[in-house]
Amino acid sequence: NAGVTQTPKFQVLKTGQSMTLQCAQDMNHNSMYWYRQDPGMGLRLIYYSASEGTTDKGEVPNGYNVSRLNKREFSLRLESAAPSQTSVYFCASSERGRNEQFFGPGTRLTVL
């Protein structure tokens, strides 16, 4: 099993460009999450999907949109990238909320 996979691993954008970060899990988990990790700020939740067909805002949702494409896939979209969105983005999944979370390897995004 690959666990949680993320693409791309690295990305550089110019201010105003858009992009979609992809996440997939092969553990048949119901819940999926998007976090960003910044020095001095720790891990912060952007959006989550408690189950297929549902999405909810986390702590820092502004500037992002998500799509739970199916049970396996959960994507994060930046419509108009800003330098403040330079960060490392992690996707995670769990069988259900409150259960053990498993993380992907992350996407390092730089917005110039």
Add this chain to the structure above:
Amino acid sequence: KQEVTQIPAALSVPEGENLVLNCSFTDSAIYNLQWFRQDPGKGLTSLLLIQSSQREQTSGRLNASLDKSSGRSTLYIAASQPGDSATYLCAVWGNYGQNFVFGPGTRLSVLP
């Protein structure tokens, strides 16, 4: 609002030493607590998950304890090795929460 702190921020020990990492949380009404390790440039790896009804969990050389009433958890690492060098994070799921709240992490260096 739940807040999670970890002290110390960084720790350096000689190989073979037993050590304890600390995690504190402000709201004792938690469902569970999870410990992770993160290697530089990598994602988070789940180490142990403790349910609120449990006092401790063990995996190999790792032992995590939980004292809900005092808002504390400790991660004990026995006979430390250079391969244990990483950042260790704890995360708490509150009884009324929708996601894990993460601490800032403790960066551990085990010197050969």
